[in-house]
Amino acid sequence: MDKTKQILADYAARIDAILQDIMNIEENAIADTLISAMKYSLFSGGKRLRPILTILVAELLEGELDSAGKAGAAIELIHTYSLIHDDLPSMDNDDYRRGKLTNHKVYGTGIAILAGDSLLTYAFHLLSQLKIPAERIVKLVGLISEGAGYNGIVGGQVLDLEAENREIGLESLQEIHLAKTAALFRSAILAGAFCAEPTEKELAALARFSEHFGLTFQIVDDLLDVIGDEQKLGKKTGSDKVLNKATYPQLLGINGARASAEKSAALAKESLEIFGSKAAILNDLADYIIKRQS
Amino acid sequence: MDKTKQILADYAARIDAILQDIMNIEENAIADTLISAMKYSLFSGGKRLRPILTILVAELLEGELDSAGKAGAAIELIHTYSLIHDDLPSMDNDDYRRGKLTNHKVYGTGIAILAGDSLLTYAFHLLSQLKIPAERIVKLVGLISEGAGYNGIVGGQVLDLEAENREIGLESLQEIHLAKTAALFRSAILAGAFCAEPTEKELAALARFSEHFGLTFQIVDDLLDVIGDEQKLGKKTGSDKVLNKATYPQLLGINGARASAEKSAALAKESLEIFGSKAAILNDLADYIIKRQS
Numbered sequence: 001m002d003k004t005k006q007i008l009a010d011y012a013a014r015i016d017a018i019l020q021d022i023m024n025i026e027e028n029a030i031a032d033t034l035i036s037a038m039k040y041s042l043f044s045g046g047k048r049l050r051p052i053l054t055i056l057v058a059e060l061l062e063g064e065l066d067s068a069g070k071a072g073a074a075i076e077l078i079h080t081y082s083l084i085h086d087d088l089p090s091m092d093n094d095d096y097r098r099g100k101l102t103n104h105k106v107y108g109t110g111i112a113i114l115a116g117d118s119l120l121t122y123a124f125h126l127l128s129q130l131k132i133p134a135e136r137i138v139k140l141v142g143l144i145s146e147g148a149g150y151n152g153i154v155g156g157q158v159l160d161l162e163a164e165n166r167e168i169g170l171e172s173l174q175e176i177h178l179a180k181t182a183a184l185f186r187s188a189i190l191a192g193a194f195c196a197e198p199t200e201k202e203l204a205a206l207a208r209f210s211e212h213f214g215l216t217f218q219i220v221d222d223l224l225d226v227i228g229d230e231q232k233l234g235k236k237t238g239s240d241k242v243l244n245k246a247t248y249p250q251l252l253g254i255n256g257a258r259a260s261a262e263k264s265a266a267l268a269k270e271s272l273e274i275f276g277s278k279a280a281i282l283n284d285l286a287d288y289i290i291k292r293q294s
Numbered sequence: 295m296d297k298t299k300q301i302l303a304d305y306a307a308r309i310d311a312i313l314q315d316i317m318n319i320e321e322n323a324i325a326d327t328l329i330s331a332m333k334y335s336l337f338s339g340g341k342r343l344r345p346i347l348t349i350l351v352a353e354l355l356e357g358e359l360d361s362a363g364k365a366g367a368a369i370e371l372i373h374t375y376s377l378i379h380d381d382l383p384s385m386d387n388d389d390y391r392r393g394k395l396t397n398h399k400v401y402g403t404g405i406a407i408l409a410g411d412s413l414l415t416y417a418f419h420l421l422s423q424l425k426i427p428a429e430r431i432v433k434l435v436g437l438i439s440e441g442a443g444y445n446g447i448v449g450g451q452v453l454d455l456e457a458e459n460r461e462i463g464l465e466s467l468q469e470i471h472l473a474k475t476a477a478l479f480r481s482a483i484l485a486g487a488f489c490a491e492p493t494e495k496e497l498a499a500l501a502r503f504s505e506h507f508g509l510t511f512q513i514v515d516d517l518l519d520v521i522g523d524e525q526k527l528g529k530k531t532g533s534d535k536v537l538n539k540a541t542y543p544q545l546l547g548i549n550g551a552r553a554s555a556e557k558s559a560a561l562a563k564e565s566l567e568i569f570g571s572k573a574a575i576l577n578d579l580a581d582y583i584i585k586r587q588s
Binding site: 091122162 | 322403405414428440443469473
């Protein structure tokens, strides 16, 4: 476990260096506050899981690591934008994330919305500047805009808002989680694959992996909101209950939810069997996210 | 004048057909409310000026008209997203636009933010699906994300928010307008050019045209907020004064602002001289936006 943690930290440091480089734009920017607000949330201690997955998959398939790093960074920008907008008063109304005040608590709601808009737009700009064949860039833009769009994180967030104060079943909850969380994991994982030359079989395996991985991640997220340690999480727990949101623990109980997460993680690992021992780190990662405490 | 109006109406109808086609996605969408909110603002009587410019420029340079129509439609999605977010309570707090309730007044602030996010994301997805050489798609993604980004409409909106209740000079006001309005006009115009094979000279001329055209448009917008007819505009006038925003009429007086708009329009037309009579409709359009009443 500690070994996985160390590997993740090393990869995260690589991503952070790319993000620092990408965000080194103050000098030519017309609005300093905007860049400052974008950076505030981007550099607030994210785990960089999505770009790490992009790089790990590109390594697995012996693809272009430089492009994978940058494509992963673009996805991290999109992930950050979605968190800023999710936290807004008209959405989940959260004051803290990762132990720091949320973007709108520091910059005000107007600037927070615009910082999110700008991160999303800049992500696509970065993709357009990649030094890889244009066909591949177009593939990445298509893939990432799909995971982020009306049937991905935005659609999932709408379903999530609509599910507040309503009773929903396990199937609907899974639909929300697949869109809100698993879709962008899918984009991150397949983006890594498209930095190489994947076979159809490899793509299908990775798509299955991403779905199970995303679900596992989200079930654990639900669990941590009930039984997590506020200090380690850097945010208040119990927020799902306040918003009267359906969650896995609510529908299945704590033990049921944990069993469900473990089953999901096992399925994620099973999806990677065709890669054999080359997928060891991805397997470790699936174990890791089950045991994570933040 | 009436002839120009008729030509614009014909082009707008073509764009509307493309937009209808693009937005025919309910059947596969997971969140009906989201699609409904996206469509509400997209089909609320916009003039479609940006996509019309994209098509007109593609025609001028004998480019691919089908792609120009679709790229223009993607830009109209981005324009619509920016209006939804600009109207929000934490920004300009407008209740009406084009004679209809603003998006957040109908769907609530949360859904309105997400409808904007979704339109922006879908625009890039549509670009990725164009049936033109990948190099050209990448160029369009780069160009459009630039006009929409931190030094384009988002940056301009931040400067605009920061200028409320502050005294600013003509130079700062022009910087805001260039970013907030002219940048996306520039993307729309150059997108049309990249649907053909433009020379460097043609690109430079069109870039100059777009800057002057965008400024003219925005000065007239400022004027209409002071002396326009609320019925024709479909929104309350005087809102700049309420927000204590610097405007051209405030800095130059009504007559000074009108003279400035006329000078801008003349410079826009001058930029097109190299195209001779082939640019007749673009010239008419520059005259038209000076005389527009809505």
